[in-house]
Amino acid sequence: MENEKPQPAPDCPGHNEARRTFLKQSSLLTALALAPGAVVRAAAAELDEKVAAAFEQVPLKLDVNGVKHKLSVEPRTTLLDLLREQLHLTGTKKGCDYGQCGACTVHVDGKRVNSCLTLAVMQDGRKITTIEGLANGDKLHPMQEAFIKHDGFQCGYCTPGQIMSAVACIREGHANSEGEIKEYMSGNICRCGAYPNIVAAIQEVRSGGQKV
Amino acid sequence: MNPFQYVRATKARAAIDARAADANAQFIAGGTNLLDLMKRGVMTPQRLIDINRLPFDRIERQGTGLRIGALALNSTTAEDRQVLERAPLLAQALNAGASAQLRNMATVGGNMLQRTRCPYFYDTALPCNKREPGSGCGALEGINRMHALFGFSDKCIAVHPSDMSVALAALDATVLVSGPKGERRLAFGDLHRLPGDTPERDTNLEPGELITAVEVPDSAFTRHVHYLKVRERASYAFALVSVAAALSLDGTTIKDARLALGGVAHKPWRLLDAEKSLIGKPATEAAFQEAARVAMQGAKAFKHNQYKLKLAPNAIVQALKNAASAA
Ligand SMILES: Cc1cc2nc3c(=O)[nH]c(=O)nc-3n(C[C@H](O)[C@H](O)[C@H](O)COP(=O)(O)OP(=O)(O)OC[C@H]3O[C@@H](n4cnc5c(N)ncnc54)[C@H](O)[C@@H]3O)c2cc1C
Numbered sequence: 001m002e003n004e005k006p007q008p009a010p011d012c013p014g015h016n017e018a019r020r021t022f023l024k025q026s027s028l029l030t031a032l033a034l035a036p037g038a039v040v041r042a043a044a045a046e047l048d049e050k051v052a053a054a055f056e057q058v059p060l061k062l063d064v065n066g067v068k069h070k071l072s073v074e075p076r077t078t079l080l081d082l083l084r085e086q087l088h089l090t091g092t093k094k095g096c097d098y099g100q101c102g103a104c105t106v107h108v109d110g111k112r113v114n115s116c117l118t119l120a121v122m123q124d125g126r127k128i129t130t131i132e133g134l135a136n137g138d139k140l141h142p143m144q145e146a147f148i149k150h151d152g153f154q155c156g157y158c159t160p161g162q163i164m165s166a167v168a169c170i171r172e173g174h175a176n177s178e179g180e181i182k183e184y185m186s187g188n189i190c191r192c193g194a195y196p197n198i199v200a201a202i203q204e205v206r207s208g209g210q211k212v
Numbered sequence: 213m214n215p216f217q218y219v220r221a222t223k224a225r226a227a228i229d230a231r232a233a234d235a236n237a238q239f240i241a242g243g244t245n246l247l248d249l250m251k252r253g254v255m256t257p258q259r260l261i262d263i264n265r266l267p268f269d270r271i272e273r274q275g276t277g278l279r280i281g282a283l284a285l286n287s288t289t290a291e292d293r294q295v296l297e298r299a300p301l302l303a304q305a306l307n308a309g310a311s312a313q314l315r316n317m318a319t320v321g322g323n324m325l326q327r328t329r330c331p332y333f334y335d336t337a338l339p340c341n342k343r344e345p346g347s348g349c350g351a352l353e354g355i356n357r358m359h360a361l362f363g364f365s366d367k368c369i370a371v372h373p374s375d376m377s378v379a380l381a382a383l384d385a386t387v388l389v390s391g392p393k394g395e396r397r398l399a400f401g402d403l404h405r406l407p408g409d410t411p412e413r414d415t416n417l418e419p420g421e422l423i424t425a426v427e428v429p430d431s432a433f434t435r436h437v438h439y440l441k442v443r444e445r446a447s448y449a450f451a452l453v454s455v456a457a458a459l460s461l462d463g464t465t466i467k468d469a470r471l472a473l474g475g476v477a478h479k480p481w482r483l484l485d486a487e488k489s490l491i492g493k494p495a496t497e498a499a500f501q502e503a504a505r506v507a508m509q510g511a512k513a514f515k516h517n518q519y520k521l522k523l524a525p526n527a528i529v530q531a532l533k534n535a536a537s538a539a
Pocket residue numbers: 011098099100238239240241242243244245246247248282283308309310311314317318319320321322323324325326373374375376421422423424448449450451
């Protein structure tokens with residue numbers, strides 16, 4: 001047991017994470033069983049548009065890939081879990097769930113973000129684009145074409161996040177050299193090490209001059 | 213994540229009152245630090261007060277400086293034209309932090325108030341006086357590679373992880389705070405505190421105090437600046453040691469200098485004596501070496517962070533060289 005104690009660094013998820021998560025979840029179930037019915041309280045003057053008690057469902061409006069949704073979520077739901085589990089848009093991946101890998105990258109009002117580190121309720125009224133919203137019907141986005149052409153993936157797990165990030169990288173104007181692409185794509189980890197091909201795909205789209 | 217009540221503030225006063233009235237409440241801005249800690253059970257607020265709709269995201273010229281709203285994003289701030297012109301050191305430090313995605317979420321206020329990355333703080337199965345006062349400091353006798361050289365106590369040897377804050381310390385910024393008792397201004401050096409006997413307190417803010425903005429005064433440090441960050445991979449990793457260096461040169465003579473270290477203390481570590489040692493000297497390696505020697509006086513390492521005793525002065529010399537030769 002001794003050598004499993006100090007975790008290397010908080011930016012590498014620990015080995016015993018799964019066990020501890022399980023323990024936490026089981027104590028949470030106990031808490032759930034004990035919780036009295038959710039208390040709904042009226043909003044105090046000017047404090048809030050909304051007051052959501054623990055476990056209560058909060059109304060939420062989102063535009064996801066051009067489709068308007070009226071939803072109801074528990075405050076704890078991350079944007080990532082909402083997309084995957086409520087909207088069944090499973091293209092966006094959960095790699096680490098702690099902001100350390102970029103697999104969950106989506107665009108919120110055009111900006112790339114890690115959907116695992118934001119609450120869905122914080123995004124009320126925003127426009128979300130996921131990997132499913134990038135293609136135009138059956139016509140793939142130029143970045144998707146380039147990833148295929150350049151073998152920008154192996155297992156493919158990081159790929160939706162890489163592509164969302166790559167599109168943003170060009171739109172932001174941060175794809176002007178190999179060095180700049182590497183720096184501005186550093187938030188997307190690829191365990192298969194497809195990095196050189198990913199950089200090549202981005203460079204091709206960047207120099208191709210197509211609208212991304 | 214523990215269950216919590218979520219409220220969204222539309223007025224600063226309401227957010228402050230709600231926070232002051234409830235010891236178990238927290239403000240949430242970008243959420244990139246708070247939600248991380250909540251998922252791990254390190255922080256378990258019962259109520260989150262979402263401050264993102266408050267009007268504090270502007271970056272503007274104010275008097276003789278720049279006023280950067282607490283809700284300005286790290287990415288927006290790093291690319292702001294006025295920040296690049298007047299405080300390029302701040303832009304460099306921001307861009308050295310986290311990833312493009314995280315900088316699109318992280319706010320200036322949240323960045324200063326992010327908590328330590330000490331592994332004992334992060335692991336609820338291990339002792340940590342910062343997380344659980346009285347439980348002991350696991351790092352003191354444990355794995356202390358990432359830990360402090362300066363200003364620590366026998367209760368806590370953790371370091372502050374923010375890159376941006378190292379630049380703000382060097383640039384003599386001022387933090388604007390609004391609280392239950394009104395507004396006040398804090399010199400940036402007085403925002404964070406040393407651990408002493410109460411490491412559970414990272415800062416000198418009172419409960420309910422909301423950071424509304426940070427002011428960066430105009431200075432001569434607009435050209436010869438460099439933020440050097442030493443880390444275990446080229447990007448997307450916290451600093452082992454970082455240096456914010458700024459010089460104002462008259463020909464080759466140093467007229468004024470600013471220096472601060474990151475990754476070595478519970479707060480950004482301003483090096484006033486080392487700065488003084490540089491003033492009036494020619495901008496040569498010998499002067500930089502002397503400044504580094506002065507900077508390291510009083511440094512004390514633990515079992516696994518001895519390497520920082522060499523890394524930090526070398527980084528200071530390199531940062532000053534890069535600053536001096538910056539075009
Ligand atoms: C994988 C990863 C890598 C990272 N790498 C780096 C790095 O290399 N360098 C670096 O500097 N940082 C790094 N970070 C940390 C990141 O910069 C911080 O998480 C971010 O800046 C916090 O800002 P936020 O707005 O998301 O804060 P939040 O998480 O919303 O808040 C943080 C704390 O500040 C409080 N708070 C927020 N705003 C205010 C306000 N206006 N007034 C009063 N209290 C407030 C909140 O209550 C909370 O306690 C990294 C983070 C991750 C996840």
